[in-house]
Amino acid sequence: MNVSVIGTGYVGLVVGTCLAETGNSVCCADIDAVKIENLKKNILPIYEPGLEPLVERNQKEERLRFTTDLRDAVESAEVLFIAVGTPPGEDGSADLKYVIEVAELVGQHMSKEMVIVTKSTVPVGSSVKVKAAIAKEAKFPFHICSNPEFLKEGTAVEDFMRPDRVILGIESAHARRVMTDLYAPFVRTGKPVILMDVASAEMTKYAANGMLATRISFMNEVANLCDELGANVDLVRKGIGSDARIGPAFLFPGPGYGGSCFPKDVKALVRTAYEHGIPLEVLSAVDAANERQKRVLGVKFKHAIGPELEGKRIAIWGLAFKAGTDDMREAASLTLIESLLEQGVSVCAHDPAAMDQARAILGDRIEYADTNYEALEGAEALIVVTDWNAYRNPDFARIKKALHQPVIIDGRNLYDPEKMRDLGIRYYSIGRPMLAPTD
Numbered sequence: 001m002n003v004s005v006i007g008t009g010y011v012g013l014v015v016g017t018c019l020a021e022t023g024n025s026v027c028c029a030d031i032d033a034v035k036i037e038n039l040k041k042n043i044l045p046i047y048e049p050g051l052e053p054l055v056e057r058n059q060k061e062e063r064l065r066f067t068t069d070l071r072d073a074v075e076s077a078e079v080l081f082i083a084v085g086t087p088p089g090e091d092g093s094a095d096l097k098y099v100i101e102v103a104e105l106v107g108q109h110m111s112k113e114m115v116i117v118t119k120s121t122v123p124v125g126s127s128v129k130v131k132a133a134i135a136k137e138a139k140f141p142f143h144i145c146s147n148p149e150f151l152k153e154g155t156a157v158e159d160f161m162r163p164d165r166v167i168l169g170i171e172s173a174h175a176r177r178v179m180t181d182l183y184a185p186f187v188r189t190g191k192p193v194i195l196m197d198v199a200s201a202e203m204t205k206y207a208a209n210g211m212l213a214t215r216i217s218f219m220n221e222v223a224n225l226c227d228e229l230g231a232n233v234d235l236v237r238k239g240i241g242s243d244a245r246i247g248p249a250f251l252f253p254g255p256g257y258g259g260s261c262f263p264k265d266v267k268a269l270v271r272t273a274y275e276h277g278i279p280l281e282v283l284s285a286v287d288a289a290n291e292r293q294k295r296v297l298g299v300k301f302k303h304a305i306g307p308e309l310e311g312k313r314i315a316i317w318g319l320a321f322k323a324g325t326d327d328m329r330e331a332a333s334l335t336l337i338e339s340l341l342e343q344g345v346s347v348c349a350h351d352p353a354a355m356d357q358a359r360a361i362l363g364d365r366i367e368y369a370d371t372n373y374e375a376l377e378g379a380e381a382l383i384v385v386t387d388w389n390a391y392r393n394p395d396f397a398r399i400k401k402a403l404h405q406p407v408i409i410d411g412r413n414l415y416d417p418e419k420m421r422d423l424g425i426r427y428y429s430i431g432r433p434m435l436a437p438t439d
């Protein structure tokens with residue numbers, strides 16, 4: 001099938017590449033000329049494990065091409081995915097500007113009957129606007145499909161290749177046929193393709209992210225209470241996660257969720273609901289709890305080091321909003337770093353993938369270390385923000401020797417409190433009792 005994907009970011013690049021991998025002829029288009037030139041040379045704009053070899057192979061075998069010529073991408077497509085960003089507007093609503101721009105362009109340049117798929121996360125009812133924007137100048141019949149994406153950065157290729165389910169919001173038999181054919185190779189193990197109306201598909205994406213964000217904020221609040229009461233959130237998590245009605249996933253407390261989806265999608269759904277006079281009080285609280293949670297590591301740091309922070313230096317391991325990605329959007333590390341800088345603390349940070357992205361945001365206001373151990377030099381204490389595998393089993397003797405004070409503040413509960421106590425490290429984690437070192 002001739003497929004075009006407009007917007008070659010985290011989602012568009014993965015979608016286009018994986019569709020090429022299953023034999024389709026895919027054109028990925030973007031307005032960012034540098035990104036496209038690099039992609040032509042197999043230089044990826046994002047860090048996403050497993051993606052680079054697929055891009056390279058599919059380009060070599062001529063199933064995947066990259067262009068800035070959006071008109072060409074539209075003209076050649078039987079199926080066109082809109083995968084541009086939908087950033088939050090001032091009031092929290094999702095900004096549809098880029099989606100509508102693309103829809104208008106599709107209407108102007110379509111050369112045959114097409115299926116136009118909204119992959120971007122768009123508020124319920126957006127398909128009506130997308131359809132109207134296409135229809136303004138369309139000279140051929142077209143079919144709208146809402147196909148929300150559930151991939152996770154860091155495992156995006158695997159998630160797209162082996163989805164838990166595929167959601168298709170469709171309005172015509174033609175769209176159903178084309179889309180179920182396109183997805184057939186990805187659901188051979190029997191995972192469901194769930195067909196529904198377009199509004200329900202749009203809502204499904206927001207409801208899924210709202211539910212996941214709720215679990216995270218809920219567990220963060222439970223962890224904070226565990227901290228106060230001397231309970232251990234690890235045990236509580238296991239205790240509730242083994243209940244089949246609850247399940248074990250997404251129950252890990254941390255420094256607050258970030259990334260390009262949860263924060264923005266939660267706010268956008270709250271906004272949509274507000275506009276319709278249906279307050280989403282649970283989700284509003286989830287959002288507020290997350291904002292609070294992003295400050296927890298800073299509070300623990302102050303508690304550990306004392307109120308006089310001015311002039312102190314701190315090592316930070318992990319900048320990306322989660323492991324496996326270089327994405328810094330809404331990362332908890334940013335809230336922490338801003339608050340440390342405000343208090344006169346200097347920061348030396350390390351991240352295996354997100355240093356360039358961090359530099360683009362923070363510039364030279366912090367230092368960047370080549371290795372995680374280098375970041376410790378001259379530092380008062382270590383704060384672990386992102387759960388990269390490389391941080392899971394470090395050389396604790398080396399950490400202790402490098403730090404002015406043997407203090408680790410762990411935002412991801414990576415280490416064993418008893419082991420830390422035995423090593424003489426003052427160890428603060430999220431929702432687990434601190435065990436005072438004996439030596």
Ligand SMILES: NC(=O)c1ccc[n+]([C@@H]2O[C@H](COP(=O)([O-])OP(=O)(O)OC[C@H]3O[C@@H](n4cnc5c(N)ncnc54)[C@H](O)[C@@H]3O)[C@@H](O)[C@H]2O)c1
Pocket residue numbers: 006007008009010011012029030031032035070083084085086098101102119120121122149150151152153260261
């Ligand atoms: N990142 C995720 O994990 C994820 C997961 C599921 C859904 N989504 C949703 O998918 C959408 C895209 O997210 P992303 O993270 O890939 O965004 P991104 O910012 O990484 O990529 C968007 C791309 O669109 C391009 N673009 C913008 N306007 C354009 C235009 N008019 N024509 C062509 N290209 C244009 C940009 O240059 C950029 O390369 C968003 O709606 C997001 O909410 C994201």
